[in-house]
Amino acid sequence: MTPLIVSILGAIASVLLILVVLELIRTRRLRERYALLWLLTGVVLATLAAWRSGLNTIAGWVGVRGYPPAVLFAVGLLFILAVLLHYSTVISRLSDQNTILAQRLALLEQKLREREETA
Amino acid sequence: MAELELAAPTLEPVPGLAGLKRMAIVPAMNEEASVGRVIDELNAFDPGMDVVVVDDGSVDRTAGIAADRGAHVLRLPFNLGIGGAVQTGFRYAFEQGYDVAVRLDGDGQHLATELPKLLRPVIDGEADVVVGTRFGGDGEYRSTAVRRVGIRFFAWTVSRLVGQKVTDTTSGFQAVSRRGIALFATDYPHDYPEVEATVMVAKVGLRMQEVPVTMRERAGGRSSITAIRSVYYMVKVLLALFVGMFRKYAVPQEDK
Numbered sequence: 001m002t003p004l005i006v007s008i009l010g011a012i013a014s015v016l017l018i019l020v021v022l023e024l025i026r027t028r029r030l031r032e033r034y035a036l037l038w039l040l041t042g043v044v045l046a047t048l049a050a051w052r053s054g055l056n057t058i059a060g061w062v063g064v065r066g067y068p069p070a071v072l073f074a075v076g077l078l079f080i081l082a083v084l085l086h087y088s089t090v091i092s093r094l095s096d097q098n099t100i101l102a103q104r105l106a107l108l109e110q111k112l113r114e115r116e117e118t119a
Numbered sequence: 120m121a122e123l124e125l126a127a128p129t130l131e132p133v134p135g136l137a138g139l140k141r142m143a144i145v146p147a148m149n150e151e152a153s154v155g156r157v158i159d160e161l162n163a164f165d166p167g168m169d170v171v172v173v174d175d176g177s178v179d180r181t182a183g184i185a186a187d188r189g190a191h192v193l194r195l196p197f198n199l200g201i202g203g204a205v206q207t208g209f210r211y212a213f214e215q216g217y218d219v220a221v222r223l224d225g226d227g228q229h230l231a232t233e234l235p236k237l238l239r240p241v242i243d244g245e246a247d248v249v250v251g252t253r254f255g256g257d258g259e260y261r262s263t264a265v266r267r268v269g270i271r272f273f274a275w276t277v278s279r280l281v282g283q284k285v286t287d288t289t290s291g292f293q294a295v296s297r298r299g300i301a302l303f304a305t306d307y308p309h310d311y312p313e314v315e316a317t318v319m320v321a322k323v324g325l326r327m328q329e330v331p332v333t334m335r336e337r338a339g340g341r342s343s344i345t346a347i348r349s350v351y352y353m354v355k356v357l358l359a360l361f362v363g364m365f366r367k368y369a370v371p372q373e374d375k
Contacts, residue, residue: 036354100196
């Protein structure tokens with residue numbers, strides 16, 4: 001069985017994560033689109049931490065004997081990987097868009113300069 | 120363009136409209152088949168209304184066709200999504216000092232001839248945002264089951280949040296006053312913006328009104344939204360609505 005203190009700390013940490021994410025959205029420092037995965041992470045981890053018998057059962061399914069909280073770590077790690085992968089795709093898109101913006105700006109400046117010279 | 124109108128005076132489509140600086144925002148993404156007709160219908164309805172087409176990263180001839188028909192074209196360098204595209208139009212309206220802006224989709228489902236119903240409450244100072252909703256509800260409107268449930272669900276939720284009956288939170292057929300333009304220019308939500316915008320409008324104390332209008336069946340029928348995407352958007356918009364309740368909004372003050 002999971003030590004009680006691990007369950008309590010795990011649940012508190014997950015709920016804190018959820019609250020921080022919600023506050024970041026409210027103050028517009030985080031867009032809903034990028035917050036959903038974090039919120040899902042928080043909810044899943046909070047559930048697993050608080051639902052002690054459930055964590056035990058799942059640990060049994062996946063062959064974790066002895067120390068069920070290991071499942072908590074594994075799930076947490078998996079979600080962090082998912083968030084990171086998601087961010088990699090987001091960064092790729094942003095850098096593509098950034099390139100387009102820089103190119104358009106250069107073209108625009110050139111057009112403007114030519115117009116000023118002829119004027 | 121305005122001089123032409125003086126040479127051949129036409130009847131004012133709505134009393135009081137001629138004295139206002141007015142424009143139409145037409146967001147369009149790959150709408151080469153329909154955007155020309157939308158512009159023609161707007162020009163026929165009111166030649167004094169400037170038409171601004173926001174081309175949201177089209178890969179077809181949308182921008183060229185719009186420019187040929189005499190519309191002002193704002194060409195976004197890449198796809199921003201409907202919220203970002205529409206807000207581009209509102210920013211233009213704000214900076215150019217327009218008194219009233221209407222918004223119609225580039226796919227032609229919104230009829231320019233229905234605009235008087237939307238404009239009247241704005242011109243009379245009764246509302247800041249007037250939304251045209253489908254006549255007879257969602258029944259005749261073809262869409263996926265998930266989407267229909269979503270529309271109904273959001274209509275119910277938003278009605279409760281704003282304390283006013285709202286039947287259609289997805290309609291992009293709108294008329295907006297100067298105050299509404301100022302608000303949307305600085306602050307406009309992203310995907311499915313109308314749901315959040317409705318709540319935002321209520322929170323800042325602007326007045327919203329719904330009027331029933333007739334809409335045209337979508338010619339293309341290419342609703343690109345799958346069931347899974349619908350669910351994703353529903354969760355996202357719900358989250359935005361929830362967080363939005365704890366947010367502070369304000370209409371920017373103008374010094375003029």
